[in-house]
Amino acid sequence: MSVLIDGLQYANWSERIFRQMRAGGVDAVHVTVTYHETFRETVLQIERWNRWFEQFPDLIFHGRTGADVLLARQTGRTAIFLGSQNPSCIEDDIGLVEILHTLGLRFMQLSYNNQSLLATGCYEADDTGLTRMGREVVAEMNRVGIVVDMSHSGERSTLEAIEHSARPIAITHANPASWHPALRNKSETVLKALGDSGGMLGFSAYPHHLKGGSACTLQDYCDMIARTADLMGPANVGIGTDLCQDQPDSIVEWMRVGRWTKRIDYGEGSAAAPGFPDMPVWFADNRDFGNIRSGLNAAGMSDADTDAVMGGNWLRFFDSGFGARGTGAAGAHDAD
């Protein structure tokens, strides 16, 4: 059975979007619930999801295991997997890692653009790698089953996370820097180390990560995926659209600025274009995954590899990544 999984979205959620997920046949999505929020604020965001789960039980439910992706497929719903783009949610308390896993968190980035308590972000001038607490928290994430996500982290921190983590990590939404040299995109060194360790890259469709931005063509995007699959191994790549559908521009400002500065930081944008960029025409919303599938075929990818990229690889990764250590296959590094 082929499944369709998106490795990251952060939409302004609504019944309309949940129905578009169903129309698009999306079996599972990793959704961001928190950026700069404290633990208590993160819990408020999980409470919002609990209300949506209660309100729309025929469309969505809270996914916790790989098996939930198959349950979603069988019951015609979308399994929602929660994640954080920053470790603010654990504050300075390693005990919150297990608490948040119990509440359903399945991914956590070690940093978001800036230095965090755990690791360096991709916008800092110097990357000092994993901090003392960072190494402790990675071990705890390994123990309980929260995937280390380095999408917004710096090069050295990312390589150290790959090395230090006993379980494969993910970069849920980014592209190769060799294709489009954004600070958020990743070097071939990182991508090869990620693939060699059994980790996963989710290809972003967010215009700032695309060659040509919003005008990037579907074929250029899919050719890039095919080439990166050759570099990393076809089992180590998936989709992570970074779809921020229906969000007001105030949200991208929160993502970039949080409470860490009193000034405006434009992040990947600019003073002239401070808001969310337009998505490429071939991926406006969750009904457009068929375009990517067709594009992968046109890029020469086999049906089996296309199925793997569109969801099969994430499913295997979910299966092995979300349980407590020792309760399931934990990946190539687990014997370390």
Add this chain to the structure above:
Amino acid sequence: MSVLIDGLQYANWSERIFRQMRAGGVDAVHVTVTYHETFRETVLQIERWNRWFEQFPDLIFHGRTGADVLLARQTGRTAIFLGSQNPSCIEDDIGLVEILHTLGLRFMQLSYNNQSLLATGCYEADDTGLTRMGREVVAEMNRVGIVVDMSHSGERSTLEAIEHSARPIAITHANPASWHPALRNKSETVLKALGDSGGMLGFSAYPHHLKGGSACTLQDYCDMIARTADLMGPANVGIGTDLCQDQPDSIVEWMRVGRWTKRIDYGEGSAAAPGFPDMPVWFADNRDFGNIRSGLNAAGMSDADTDAVMGGNWLRFFDSGFGARGTGAAGAHDAD
């Protein structure tokens, strides 16, 4: 299979006590994790339990369902069920009911001696019954599977909770006021209504709830249990020792005073005896449940009824009370 379950303890937990539980053959205990703590402070208490679960996996584990009691028996461990003696942990946020259920909370008192946002405590001069929020929270507790516990609530609030709750409620640790007229003990009106609704009373061995205090005899206690079983029905009673083993007196002050007054409130104690009272000689710690079992037999209780009181009734109540509504038998009131 007969099981041994204690409906409430609040010890100063340690490996020594966990080993005493094993020596006493205790299959499951409902433990208090919070009184006046905020949500974040309650989470810190759950984190402490997570550390104990990680440290002593051969002695204890986190119980979440009735089936976990049987798992505990089969694996020679004690299942720990978490509860709150006050609704401070949900602050003013009904969404925290489901969050705390996900984190493992299985009992919550609607008030602790004082007026709360939900109900009136047993020490207030006037009991105005369930508040507007109280009725909403009871419905939410019913939905997710947290048992309403009225051990420290007033008479009217307790009767209204029994009436309003769609699932049977519990008074986890108290005795009949007709036996010993403490403010914390319960009227026959309450006990009959509780039994008629399928609810549960756990008999306290805390000296302030005992006729004669610390000098109460085992037989007096067990005769009282037998009479109350006749009043309420033998299926609706269990043990709830309220054992506060090894706690310093600063803890009973926190229980009584929290942050609601700057003065000392002696609660059930007095200026002359402000601390924890001595436990009766026949129940010093978890190794002494055999004394109660023998006392019940001596009081004329059948072996089957004794098994029910020592754990069988709590097991049935756990089985039906802890799941989401509609996922299991939800008790006599569920068709309301």
